[in-house]
Amino acid sequence: MYAALRWYNVEPGLVNEMARRVNEGFVPIIRTGPGFVAYYLINAGNSVVVTVSVFEDRAGAEASHDMAADWVARNLISVILGPPTMTAGEVLVQSIGGQ
Numbered sequence: 001m002y003a004a005l006r007w008y009n010v011e012p013g014l015v016n017e018m019a020r021r022v023n024e025g026f027v028p029i030i031r032t033g034p035g036f037v038a039y040y041l042i043n044a045g046n047s048v049v050v051t052v053s054v055f056e057d058r059a060g061a062e063a064s065h066d067m068a069a070d071w072v073a074r075n076l077i078s079v080i081l082g083p084p085t086m087t088a089g090e091v092l093v094q095s096i097g098g099q
Contacts, residue, residue, distance in 0.1 A: 001037060001054060001055065001056060001057075001090070001091040001094065002054070002055050002056075002057060002058045002060065002061035002088060002089065002090055002091060003052055003053065003054045003055070003061060003088065003089065003091050004052075004053040004055070004061045004062075004064045004065060004068075004086070004087075004088040005050065005051065005052055005053075005086065005087050005088070006050070006051045006053075006068060006084040006085070006086050007044075007048060007049075007050050007084055007085040007086075008048065008049045008050075008051070008076075008080050008084045009047060009048060009080065009081040009082060010047045010048065010049050010079060010080055010081065011047070011078075011079055011080070011081060012047050013047075014047075014079045015043050015047060015049055017079060018041075018049055018076060018079045018080070019041055019043070019049070021075055021076060021079070022041055022051075022076075023041075025071065025075055026068070026071050026072075026075070027039060029067060029071060030053060030064060030067055030068070033053075033055065033060055033063055033064055033067060034055070034057075034059060034060045034063060035055040035056030035057050035059070035060030036053075036054075036055055036056075036060065037054040037055055037056060038052075038053075038054040039051070039052070039053050039054070040052040051068075053068075054091065058088075058090070061088045062088065065086060065088070068084075072084070
């Protein structure tokens, strides 16, 4: 599995607005990405949002960068402060559930 991570600086007081827009507009798009596994949006505090997109393979994670860049440019320009910081890589350890 591969994960793509993005850090966004958000206009003060607009983290919940960003989350609403992403949930309603971007989540349905990224779910159609090749090898999609999961998507998370995390309020990291201090007007920082981190997103984690998980895919079955590297190609899916890399494709998500283009999907996100296009959607963000059209839908979040008034909410974020500059472009996100991005990285991606292979998931080496995974634990899901209560064990």
